[in-house]
Amino acid sequence: MKNIFLFAEHLRGRVTLESLSLRTAALEWKDQYPQASVRWVLCGDSVFPVARDLAEGSGLDVIFFDHPSLKFGNPEAHAAALSSWLEPLDSWAFLLPQSSLCLAMAPALSLRLGVPYLSGAVRCLFDEGEIFFVRESLFGKRTERWRPVSHKRILVAMIRQGSFVGFKGGGPPGRVLMAPADPGPLRTHTVRQEVASGRETGLSRAAVVVAAGRGIGDEGTLASLRELLAFLEGAALGASRPVCDRGWLPPEHQVGITGQTVSPRLYLALGISGAVQHLAGMQDSQIIVAVNQDPEAPIFRIAHYGIVQDLKVFLPALLQCLRDRRGTRGGTPGVDETGATR
Ligand SMILES: Cc1cc2nc3c(=O)[nH]c(=O)nc-3n(C[C@H](O)[C@H](O)[C@H](O)COP(=O)(O)OP(=O)(O)OC[C@H]3O[C@@H](n4cnc5c(N)ncnc54)[C@H](O)[C@@H]3O)c2cc1C
Numbered sequence: 001m002k003n004i005f006l007f008a009e010h011l012r013g014r015v016t017l018e019s020l021s022l023r024t025a026a027l028e029w030k031d032q033y034p035q036a037s038v039r040w041v042l043c044g045d046s047v048f049p050v051a052r053d054l055a056e057g058s059g060l061d062v063i064f065f066d067h068p069s070l071k072f073g074n075p076e077a078h079a080a081a082l083s084s085w086l087e088p089l090d091s092w093a094f095l096l097p098q099s100s101l102c103l104a105m106a107p108a109l110s111l112r113l114g115v116p117y118l119s120g121a122v123r124c125l126f127d128e129g130e131i132f133f134v135r136e137s138l139f140g141k142r143t144e145r146w147r148p149v150s151h152k153r154i155l156v157a158m159i160r161q162g163s164f165v166g167f168k169g170g171g172p173p174g175r176v177l178m179a180p181a182d183p184g185p186l187r188t189h190t191v192r193q194e195v196a197s198g199r200e201t202g203l204s205r206a207a208v209v210v211a212a213g214r215g216i217g218d219e220g221t222l223a224s225l226r227e228l229l230a231f232l233e234g235a236a237l238g239a240s241r242p243v244c245d246r247g248w249l250p251p252e253h254q255v256g257i258t259g260q261t262v263s264p265r266l267y268l269a270l271g272i273s274g275a276v277q278h279l280a281g282m283q284d285s286q287i288i289v290a291v292n293q294d295p296e297a298p299i300f301r302i303a304h305y306g307i308v309q310d311l312k313v314f315l316p317a318l319l320q321c322l323r324d325r326r327g328t329r330g331g332t333p334g335v336d337e338t339g340a341t342r
Helices: 022-032 048-058 075-086 100-113 219-231 241-245 311-329
Strands: 003-007 037-044 061-066 092-097 117-127 130-137 142-146 153-158 176-179 208-212 235-239 266-270 287-292 305-308
Touching (some): 003 022, 022 037, 022 092, 022 117, 037 075, 048 061, 048 176, 075 100, 092 100, 100 117, 208 219, 219 235, 219 311, 235 241
Parallel strands (some): 003 037, 003 092, 037 061, 061 176, 092 153, 208 266, 266 287, 287 305
Antiparallel strands (some): 130 142
């Protein structure tokens, strides 16, 4: 393996956490292939400043593709530009974050290059010279091992798993290298990109996130969660996808790969099974406390504290305990209209 490329997706001038975490995987690859060079690949329009910051922050070289058609994350334009550049190279692994752009772009890239593509990998393993990718299904209850048919060209989208290993500061900056970026004629054009306004949930700045999963049973339980929030300073309400899909909470409360990424001091997961798509958005929380009636729930694998109990028993008991304490100590907790505590 001569080259390990990491796709650096960026939003509003900053490389996403999901992309940065690929570096963790790349370090393991580097152990296996000490001769290989690890480099970022970054696409966009007028993205030199982003590429430069990434090279300085990571100490890795950044190859960047600059073209107006790459401005708004057009998957076809990305696949076209990257495939003409990758085509003559014969020994590489290309790791991508499992984002909407990459999930649309990677299959097109795979077809253009005739290279097999795997999505949803949570980690890679090396066993006696063989590379395996691990995928989880059935909410983490089943693990699959995938082996690429060839080690020459590997295209994999990875879900962030395990803690993000930050950049080691102090090293020399990487180089910024410009690649030819004309994707040629395209059938699709992205005209505009709008950032959803969404209501302020307070999630990104919350010190405590109380997260509701399908296990809360029904929308009515949210009243208890809001009461709980009021007792916790700097707390906000998060949710798993089924809770938002059912309309119990608006989508901006969703935590996970297609929702928000949070890293509070305390993450309280209530009735959440721990699917990888959810974990991707909260696994960097400092302390994770999970309450679930199923002792085998995957969330317990990453929780620092696990409580195996029915929420219908746990929540009233916890609230009563907090009310009793308030009665002893005095003071009135408050919660604002966004669900965040004052
Ligand atoms: C492309 C894609 C993107 C996705 N993106 C996201 C995302 O961003 N965020 C996200 O959250 N999901 C996402 N998902 C969905 C994800 O795969 C899971 O389906 C989802 O996270 C499960 O939510 P849950 O844990 O609330 O529900 P479930 O998996 O149904 O788990 C409910 C849990 O509650 C427990 N429970 C039930 N009743 C009680 C009770 N009375 N007391 C205590 N515990 C109880 C159960 O034991 C169970 O473990 C995505 C899926 C796909 C395919």
